[in-house]
Amino acid sequence: MKPFSIKDIATRANVSITTVSFILNGKAEKMRISKSVIERVQGIIKELDFVPNQVARSLRTGDTKTIGLIVEDISNPFFSSIARRIEDKAYKKGYKISYSSTENDPLKAKELIEMFKSRQVDAYIIAPVPGIEEDIRQLMSEHIPVVIFDRNLPEMEVNSVVVDNFNGTYIATKHLLDKGKRKIAFVTVDVHVDQMNNRFLGYEKALKDKGLTVDKKIYVEVPFNSTDKDTCDYLVDLFEKNPDIDAVLFSTNYLAIKGLGVLRETGREMGKDFTIVSYDDHDVFRLHTPPISVVDQPIEEIAEQIIDIVLRELTIGDKGRKGDREVSKVTLQPHFIER
Amino acid sequence: MKPFSIKDIATRANVSITTVSFILNGKAEKMRISKSVIERVQGIIKELDFVPNQVARSLRTGDTKTIGLIVEDISNPFFSSIARRIEDKAYKKGYKISYSSTENDPLKAKELIEMFKSRQVDAYIIAPVPGIEEDIRQLMSEHIPVVIFDRNLPEMEVNSVVVDNFNGTYIATKHLLDKGKRKIAFVTVDVHVDQMNNRFLGYEKALKDKGLTVDKKIYVEVPFNSTDKDTCDYLVDLFEKNPDIDAVLFSTNYLAIKGLGVLRETGREMGKDFTIVSYDDHDVFRLHTPPISVVDQPIEEIAEQIIDIVLRELTIGDKGRKGDREVSKVTLQPHFIER
DNA sequence: ATGAAAGCGCTAACAA
């Protein structure tokens, strides 16, 4: 059975489709449609369980009430938590979220943007991958609201919500130094986005402030698309070749989780002489024995800021076109959770 | 600058929009459009970076190439992992995913279905909440493909992919009994869907097979929407009032994680005399000291089966309308991971 | 206070 259309409603109510449309869009009052007609129409709508076709509406009005969310991997708790909160708030304003994972692949990211474009999403929330700048610029030139998060594109005048990554690793490293650690390994990923660079720089700066320098032997970059096994091999290698390491700072939670697995398998114990610290909190770290200190990103606030900016730009209306406001660049501070 | 339309392309190429449309849809060959025209048009398309408006296309063809995914909470790793894999496979077939979280609220679930309906999604993947049956029936009567997962609706003739929950807790409980445990607490949630019922029944059956019965004092139902603190209170209460418990079986991972937190705070040690087992694996359990045994659901396979069924129904084409195939009821087996 | 009709961008049946 074909779903009902506005026309069916009009026919049954003996009014024109215009009238029905006005009623559907809450313009009945403004149009001074009689109470009796309104009630009759609404009765029929309810009775037939009629839902207006948003696709047709979108074609006509130009907006889809949909926001495109492009992240690295929706199954990463950091992203899915943010997705959840964004969804929540967007939903309350009548917006829906379409998501996609880039797997950190610039080509896929480009395709995704194109896909979203063809679907006419009203706004984009993007955790950028390297090389995406041009596409973002393109979106902006079309006055489509865009907010990037997680990773900054410092050269670009685009709305962004990021965490002070430099400071995050700085305080973490400083904490370790204050505890007397001197051989602090740094394990990161080989994706040289601004975010990761800054995490390294914070580490480096803290060492420098203490009169130390980065020791290349205990600095490890794990290729992003490594298999589980390869990742573990990198870590095993690090620990075996450098038994004198007294602390490890991981630049992302998934690496730290892998690290914990490796330490467990190799029987290396954590305690006074050997500590690890991770970036991004996770239940694993809280419940680990011993518990793991982390640099925690304020996930709620990140989501909050993102969706606020998006909704603000989306509802500009008269003054200036959408996406034409001043650029918002928000930097939030991470917290060090000592455990 | 307004985006280009098929008309712009046609004008610039000096052909009709039909021709452009055929070329866009890969029907150029069938329509025997000359090579030169094809090349000219494609050149212009590339040059202008033209992307066809999927909204218009959807309005015309009736399908949106979008699948609606309705889960309890996208930030739960179980759901986000499945979401990720579904996305992956759907993407390869040209489908996009729109997700929404129900928070286990029947009213919200109904609204979500309505929202998706208005957006004309081609198919639904739903982790059902209680009371959703009627809406699902409605979808099916409109020949829209639907697959439910995680929780079964045993009374309904609807495609489903579920895990044998009964067997999951049965083997877990049996394992504990074989280890000599006799006071095995069961901690679950007060959502009485088929899935949770079966988890309880499996526990009960294993006890019975050993000549034991369920002891209400060590059977706890935590209300679904409890705050963190309330949840913890329930657990603290359980442990305090029943110091002789020698094992706890948690029916979901988030409860088990809360449980670990409580045990840590109350200083109750795990070991030979006291064990816990969780449903659903999680990094926390693997890396915990001591490691926690779990009933693991085959996430990959679940996602695989879901998307296979959806895509199959979506591509039926001629023979019968969409969603008109025989119903697939898939039951997968959980694995007990002893740690 | 209500209706007629144009048109959003596209597909596909039909014409030429």
Next chain:
DNA sequence: TTGTTAGCGCTTTCAT
């Protein structure tokens, strides 16, 4: 081999 055109369901301007 290519073009003309109706129409998908809706919003909104202009008429009445």
